[in-house]
């Protein structure tokens with residue numbers, strides 16, 4: 001078993017990762033409250049999730065897989081969002097989507113059991129979701145100001161990270177389809193190497209697009225039709241070794257042309273129905289070179 005924690009990178013080799021199994025829904029109609037696309041097929045969700053865990057384990061990554069006790073936590077399968085893991089320990093975030101707020105306490109218990117120190121937490125009225133947090137390098141965290149992540153939350157996060165020599169840079173996200181739909185910064189972009197990202201350019205904040213150019217980071221652009229199937233949400237297992245939803249064929253081909261080894265998974269239930277890709281389905285606990 002690996003020990004340690006710290007993941008101030010999106011691309012350093014993934015050593016240890018947390019996943020949360022889909023818990024059977026409390027009633028057949030709950031998908032509507034969560035804003036899902038269609039009713040939940042629990043059997044399929046469980047099978048897709050298990051296949052993703054197997055994929056990661058085959059790559060030699062230590063997986064920690066937990067299941068929530070509370071059936072109301074349907075979105076808990078996205079453990080990327082309630083917590084940020086720094087080299088010093090975990091920062092508990094505060095969810096902008098109210099139905100997801102109890103996930104933070106549930107993950108806090110898991111982290112404590114794993115012996116990972118809690119080094120800070122976002123307090124009300126602040127909100128920050130992990131999906132809006134992007135490590136550009138270990139000293140630079142880009143945070144999307146979205147319907148889920150507010151100014152107070154970003155200011156608190158900056159205060160927590162400043163003593164750890166991390167600069168927080170906020171970028172505004174667009175309205176897109178409004179607050180009822182989930183649009184995180186990581187819905188728009190994923191790093192796959194220190195000098196390569198996959199991104200849907202039309203919605204990318206200009207400040208971030210300019211930072212990529214300044215840093216000479218190459219951009220693989222996601223085509224219009226693959227934005228809908230979450231092609232910009234790609235999980236790097238290591239530089240140029242990544243996981244993406246299988247239907248994104250043109251983005252996969254572009255990644256391969258750029259020298260990436262690409263692993264695919266099926267996510268009709270765990271990703272498309274619930275609007276979250278492989279980054280959201282995993283919470284890296286340790287990334288280390």
Ligand SMILES: NC(=O)NCCC[C@H](N)C(=O)O
Nearest residue numbers: 078131182184274275276280
């Ligand atoms: N980081 C992510 O983009 N997470 C996806 C979360 C989707 C979930 N249904 C939500 O609305 O929060």
